[in-house]
Amino acid sequence: MALPRRLLLAAALSLLLLAGADAGTVGVNWGRVANDLPTPSAVVQLLKQHGIAQVKLYDTEPTVLRALANSGVKVVVALPNEQLAAAAKRPAYALAWVRRNVAAYYPSTQIQAIAVGNEVFATAPNATAQLVPAMRNIQAALARLNIDKAVKVSSPIALTALANSYPPSAGVFREELAQPVMKPMLEFLAQTGSYLMVNAYPFFAYAGNAGVVSLDYALFRPNAGVLDPATGLKYYSLLDAQLDAVFSAVSKLGGSYNGVRVVVSETGWPSKGDPKEVGAGAGNAAAYNGNLVRRVLSGNAGTPRRPDADVDVYLFALFNENQKPGPASERNYGVFYPNQKQVYDVQFVLGGKSVGNGGGGGLGWQDNGAGPNGGGNNAAPSGGVKAMTSPGSAWCVANAMAGESRLKAALDYACGPGGADCRGIQPGAACFEPNTMVDHASYAFNDYYQRKGRSIGTCDFAGAAYVVNQAPTKMGKCELPSTV
The missing domain is CATH 3.20.20.80 (Glycosidases)
Known part of the structure; x- marks a missing residue:
């Protein structure tokens, strides 16, 4: 994984x-x-x-x-x-x-x-x-x-x-x-x-x-x-x-x-x-x-x-x-809906100096929890991005535009050691249906994000996910929790 x-x-x-x-x-x-x-x-x-x-x-x-x-x-x-x-x-x-x-x-x-x-x-x-x-x-x-x-x-x-x-x-x-x-x-x-x-x-x-x-x-x-x-x-x-x-x-x-x-x-x-x-x-x-x-x-x-x-x-x-x-x-350019909820999560304040310049211009996979290599990609709160959390209810959902291959790689990582509890999307489990990559990835990404305390950077997965502040649609009979 x-x-x-x-x-x-x-x-x-x-x-x-x-x-x-x-x-x-x-x-x-x-x-x-x-x-x-x-x-x-x-x-x-x-x-x-x-x-x-x-x-x-x-x-x-x-x-x-x-x-x-x-x-x-x-x-x-x-x-x-x-x-x-x-x-x-x-x-x-x-x-x-x-x-x-x-x-x-x-x-x-x-x-x-x-x-x-x-x-x-x-x-x-x-x-x-x-x-x-x-x-x-x-x-x-x-x-x-x-x-x-x-x-x-x-x-x-x-x-x-x-x-x-x-x-x-x-x-x-x-x-x-x-x-x-x-x-x-x-x-x-x-x-x-x-x-x-x-x-x-x-x-x-x-x-x-x-x-x-x-x-x-x-x-x-x-x-x-x-x-x-x-x-x-x-x-x-x-x-x-x-x-x-x-x-x-x-x-x-x-x-x-x-x-x-x-x-x-x-x-x-x-x-x-x-x-x-x-x-x-x-x-x-x-x-x-x-x-x-x-x-x-x-x-x-x-x-x-x-x-x-x-x-x-x-x-x-x-x-x-x-x-x-x-x-x-x-x-639809707004960061906020007129009801004042965020369309997606953007943090306007960072704590201290952060690191990150993917290849000279793009921020890479930033994660204040465990990194893709089991902890080697941490932007620690003491020296990088402040470990802030999204206010109120927040969910991490899959970015369908990332494509199947990127979603699959990120899903494997999210379900890896120390990550999300993905038993709910195994065949026969309560949240297996609908059996789509986007739905399964949303389940895993959100579980991972909530378990990591919703820290900034824990819902990105190299662009395969993003945070929303309004409840996403149900996955069949399952609802994505806004906290774990």
Whole structure:
């Protein structure tokens, strides 16, 4: 019942590299395109309960900003695309907007940045020419009110701002954006000590190229890597490749702003999608967000081009939003359901410095209980990831998208010595039916997870499992217990 040697090797490799940079921070995008969300005050309590210390908003809704006052949560507010033209043409409008939507709440509400527009080039191309002038007028308004040192100004760009992104060294901005918009924007960011906001979604790249792009490569799991022939750099993470394409595009503009920091202002993975949305699913969402969070908080989020960089990330999104238009995935990016239960388990706080960088980019098989080799893959609480447990009821279930071979290997391991009690899924036993790999694996994974005290990392199995906080469906006559 031992794991294949290749999985053991990947697990071992994941422990070899210690974090070399200061840890970044992880926040969430708090969207509200829904009619069933909790009150703002309840949301703030949810944020505090889960250790989420940063949120990014898409507006300046007064009830939300008042609820965030004195909470300790840092906030990014937004000037919507439809107000760009007025803010660009009329400094008085920009001043009034900042006075009404920022200064009126600061510092009780810890507003740390203003996102001027959102993906303007992609969603409001007619406003592209007004973007940088609007940013400058908002910055001037902050300076006039003496809060420009505390509140930064930026604007999230989509990866569609790039004319080319593969290989990463070939990254370059679209010709109509490079000199007219991106160069003056980067000069502004460097002058004001701000950062470039980038919305990056490996899900889209994978879903559109599933026959070419490895799922493990997209989800930060151990993989063979992708070589950039021009630089000799090897990539083990699709997000790394996307960010380095942006860094390459910035460097091709010249100037003295190559060191401008990048913040990933949106990234995430949908827990559900339409049939044609390849890869959408709760297991993959749990793997992407969970691995990314652990990597960022461990200080191990540098890219091959900028290995020592610490990266701040805002997950998209806080809630599933039932009124968002478009494919099913758009309504299923939330880490939480509107009833405030987690769609899958993501820990936003890690204890101390953690280890783990599978092959240079992907977190490997992390387990605070017994490792795949009988204990040699422990990330001990004293020196690695803190042995936290999921709050409330929690279950570990199989990720059907992992495939039969990976589920079988993980099932053998979970049922091995010191692991789960798998007698209940033997032929003739009460939980043998339905006799499917997914059902049997869910039974074994959950039993293992509960016996290990639901410690972080004990429900992963190299991406074959994930945690849910709502009771899974019954296995025939059996219910998966939420505790052992």
